Amino acid sequence: MDKHDDLIRDNIAGIKKRIAAAAARANRSAGEISLLAVTKYVSLQDIRTAIQAGIKLIGENRVQDGQKKFAQIGPAVSWHMLGHLQTNKARPAAAIFDMVQSVDSTRVADALDRAAGGLDRQLDVLLEVNIGGEEQKFGVAPDAVPELAAYVRRKSNLRLRGMMAMAPYVENAELVRPFFRHMANLFQRLRAELDVPQWDTLSMGMTNDFEIAVEEGSTLVRIGTGIFSTQGMKESA
Numbered sequence: 001m002d003k004h005d006d007l008i009r010d011n012i013a014g015i016k017k018r019i020a021a022a023a024a025r026a027n028r029s030a031g032e033i034s035l036l037a038v039t040k041y042v043s044l045q046d047i048r049t050a051i052q053a054g055i056k057l058i059g060e061n062r063v064q065d066g067q068k069k070f071a072q073i074g075p076a077v078s079w080h081m082l083g084h085l086q087t088n089k090a091r092p093a094a095a096i097f098d099m100v101q102s103v104d105s106t107r108v109a110d111a112l113d114r115a116a117g118g119l120d121r122q123l124d125v126l127l128e129v130n131i132g133g134e135e136q137k138f139g140v141a142p143d144a145v146p147e148l149a150a151y152v153r154r155k156s157n158l159r160l161r162g163m164m165a166m167a168p169y170v171e172n173a174e175l176v177r178p179f180f181r182h183m184a185n186l187f188q189r190l191r192a193e194l195d196v197p198q199w200d201t202l203s204m205g206m207t208n209d210f211e212i213a214v215e216e217g218s219t220l221v222r223i224g225t226g227i228f229s230t231q232g233m234k235e236s237a
C-alpha cells in the first residue's frame with residue numbers, strides 16, 4: 001500500500017466523521033446520509049482503494065468514462081451518473097448506471113425510460129435542479145420541478161427517487177445555506193404532493209459545502225476532491 005492509498009483512506013474516515021458531526025448538530029442520525037465518491041479524473045487504483053475503504057456509491061460525469069470504469073470494476077458498487085446526459089447516450093447509460101441524478105427535461109426522461117425498458121430494467125432517477133439559477137449550469141428551475149416530477153413519475157421504467165442540486169460555488173460555504181434550505185423545503189413539499197413511495201433521496205453537498213448540506217437535510221453527499229486530491233481537504237471554518 002502506498003502513501004496515496006493511506007491518504008484516500010484517511011480522507012474517507014475524516015469525511016465520515018464530519019458528516020456524523022454535521023448530522024448531530026441537526027439532530028439527525030448519520031445513518032440517513034450516504035457518501036458517494038465522485039471519480040471523474042480518478043484512476044482505477046484509487047477507485048479500488050476507496051471501495052476497499054468502504055465506499056459503495058460511485059459517481060461519474062460522462063457515460064464513456066463510466067463505461068470504461070464499470071468494465072474494470074463491475075456492479076459490486078452502485079454507479080451514479082452525475083453529468084448532463086445526451087439523449088443519444090441514454091442506452092449505454094441505462095446499461096451501467098443504477099441511478100441517473102441528472103434528469104432535467106422530459107426529453108431525457110423519455111430517452112432513459114425507453115432505454116431502460118429495452119434493457120428490461122428499472123432505473124433510479126433524480127431530477128437535477130438548478131438551485132442558484134446559474135446560466136452555465138444544467139438543471140430545471142425550482143419552479144418547474146413539480147411539473148417535471150409529475151411527468152417522470154408516470155414513466156414505467158423509471159423510479160423517481162428525489163432531487164439533486166449543485167449550489168453555486170462561493171468561498172464562504174455558509175452563503176449557500178439558503179439554497180440548501182430551499183431544496184429541503186421543496187423535497188418535503190413534493191413528498192407530500194407526489195405520492196411516490198420511494199421519494200427518499202436529496203443529493204446535495206460537495207467537498208466545499210457538504211457539512212452545511214447535511215445540516216440542511218441532504219441524504220447523499222457527492223465528494224470528489226475531498227477524497228482523492230493529494231492536497232487533502234481544506235478544513236472548513
Ligand SMILES: *Cc1c(COP(=O)(O)O)cnc(C)c1O
Pocket residue numbers: 038040061082083166206207208222223224225226
Ligand atoms: C465533480 C462533482 C462533484 C464533486 O465535487 P468536489 O468539489 O470535487 O467534491 C459533485 N457533484 C457533481 C455533479 C460533480 O460534477
